[in-house]
Amino acid sequence: MSVAAAIAVDAMGGDRAPGEVVAGAVMAAAEGVHVLLAGREPELREHLAAHGTVDGVEIVAASDVIGSDEEPAAAVRAKPDSSLVTACSLVREGRAQGVVSAGSTGAMMAASLLRIGRIRGVLRPGIGVLLPTPASPCLLIDAGANVDCRPEHLVQFAVMGSLFCEDVLGVSRPRVALLSVGEESTKGDARTVEAHGLLVSADVHFVGNCEGRDALTGEVDVMVTDGFAGNVLLKGLEGAGAALVFELRQAAASGLRAKVGGLLLRPALRERLSRTDPETYGGAYLLGVRGLSVVAHGNSSRTAIRNAITYAARGVSVGVVERLTERLAGSDLREPAPTRTVSHVADRPMGDP
C-alpha cells in the first residue's frame, strides 16, 4: 500500500506498549506510511534502535502517560503532555491526519473531541467496530461511545458508517440495517421505531431492521444501534466465541480419540479463525472527529498496530473525513451544534431518553 499520509501514534498506550507499538510502527513505515510516535523519548529511541535503520518513523517527545483506569475527560485535561494528548494534538496542528492508540477507548474519545474536535454537523461521534463474517466485515456502530442516544444520532451513525464502508473498505452501496428485536418496522423500543422512520428517507441504502443474530452472517454491511445495545452485543459475541473455544478445547482433551482428532483438525480451524481475528481490522474507528481516530485492542500485537496504522492511512488517502464533512453538510439533520466542548462520553448526560 502506498499512501502519503502521516499518522500519529500513542506509543505508550496499550498492554504491550511501547515495544509492540514501536514494532508495528516500523512495519507500517515500511509500507510507506509516515508515522509520528508520541511518547517517552529515551525509551522509544531505544526500542526503535533495535529495528536498525528505519525510515519514516519520527519520535515526538511526550513525558506523561494516561493509565487505563483514569477518568477519561479529567485525565485528558490534567495531562496535556501525555502520549495520547500529544498524538491527538499532532492531528490538530496538521502534522498528522489520523491517530492510533491501543490505550483506553474513553480517553481516546475524550482526547479526540478535546484536541481534534468533531466534524461540523456531527452531533456525536460514534465508535465503529468491524465484525468478521464469511463475506465482507460488518461495521457495528455505535459500539459503546454513546449510551444514551436519540433517534437522530442513530441516523448519523448510519450515514457515517455507510460512508466509511464505501470509502475505506470499498463496499459499493453498503447495506445499512437498524438493530432491533424483530424485522417489522414497528418492532423495538421507542427510539428504534422512530429511528427506523427517519432512516427510510435518509441518504443511505437502508435495508430495514436486523437482529443480533445477523451480526456475523455477512448479510449486513452497517449495523446501526445505540452505544448501550451495541456494546452489549459486541461483548456478547466475544463471550460466545470464548465459550465455544473453551468447549472445543475441553472436547479435544476428553480422550485419546478426541485428542488426535483435535490435533488433526487444528491447522485448518486455525486458518479459518484467523480470518475472524479482531486484530485483522486494526480496531475500532472513531467516526465523526476531524481526523481519523483508531482505537486498537488493548493487547494489540505489532501486526495489529501495523494494521491499525495502515487502515488509518487508507482512510486519510481516500479523504474519508472530507467526504464525511461534505455528506453531513448536505444531510437534513439541522440540529444546532452542541455548545459543550466535550461530549457525553467524557461527561455523560443524565436523563437523556
Added chain:
Amino acid sequence: MSVAAAIAVDAMGGDRAPGEVVAGAVMAAAEGVHVLLAGREPELREHLAAHGTVDGVEIVAASDVIGSDEEPAAAVRAKPDSSLVTACSLVREGRAQGVVSAGSTGAMMAASLLRIGRIRGVLRPGIGVLLPTPASPCLLIDAGANVDCRPEHLVQFAVMGSLFCEDVLGVSRPRVALLSVGEESTKGDARTVEAHGLLVSADVHFVGNCEGRDALTGEVDVMVTDGFAGNVLLKGLEGAGAALVFELRQAAASGLRAKVGGLLLRPALRERLSRTDPETYGGAYLLGVRGLSVVAHGNSSRTAIRNAITYAARGVSVGVVERLTERLAGSDLREPAPTRTVSHVADRPMGDP
C-alpha cells in the same frame, strides 16, 4: 420426577405441532405430570392413539389456531377458541397451574396477561431464558417482553429471576448482576445507572454490573436487563454459536487431514455441546403471571416439549407463583398497578424512556 401438577399445553403451537407436542406430552405424563392438551380434537386423538394406551393426558377441544405472524393482542382477542387461549383459560379456571406453548412468544404473553393475569404487585411480567454455562445456567431476564423499561421494572425482574433460580433451579443465594457496558456503578445508560442504585438496596444478592461477555461464563446466576438489550444479546449469542459451528464445519471439510480430525473429534464435541442445547431447559419462562407460562422454542422436538412441561410442573410443585406473590407483596415497590388489562407487549407504549 413425581409432581401433582396439571399443565395445560397449546397442542397446535410450534413448527412441529401437533405431532411432536403430543409426543412430548405423553413423555411428561409418563413422569407423573397431568397434561391437558388444547387443540383440534380429532387430530389430537389420532396422534395420541399412535402412542398406545396413555394415562394422564386429557384432550380439551379448541377449534382455532393462532398463526405465528398474527398481531398478538388482536389475535388473542379475536380467537377465544384457539388452542393457546383455551390452554391459558384452563389455568384461569384452576384446571391447570401452568401452561406451555411452542407458538409465538408475543401471543403467549398476550394470552397469559389477558386470560391468566399478572401477579398482584408485578408491574410487568418478564421473559426469563436460561443460558447454558459450564456451571449452572444463567437466567437472562428480560429477554424480549418489555422493550421500553423503567429502572423499577429492572428491579422486579431481578426479584422474580432470583426467586425462580432459587426455587425452580435450586440455586442457593443466586448472584444477581445488572447488564451494562462496564463494571463501575456509573457505567451504562441513564436507566441502568438508576437501576443499579435501586438494586443495591433490593431484596436480592446483587453482585453489581456485568457485561455481555459474562453471559456464558457461569459466574452470574441472574442477568437483569431491559427487553431490548436482552433480546439483542440473546440473539447475538445464538448468532455467534451458529457462526462458529459454521467455521468448524468448513474447517472439517477443508482436506483429508481435517476431515479425519473432525470425525474423530465429533462425538466428544457433540457430547459437550449437548449440554448447551437450548432444548434442555424447556424454553423461556414468563415470570410474573398468575400461573407459570413456558414458551418453548418454535421448532421444539418432543424432548424439548417434555422438558418444558416438566419444568413447568416443577415450578408448580415448589409453588413459585405463590412465593413470587409473597415476595413482591413484601417489596418496596409500591407503584399503583397499571389499569390496562393487557400490557405493553400487546399494546406497546410510545415515549417510555
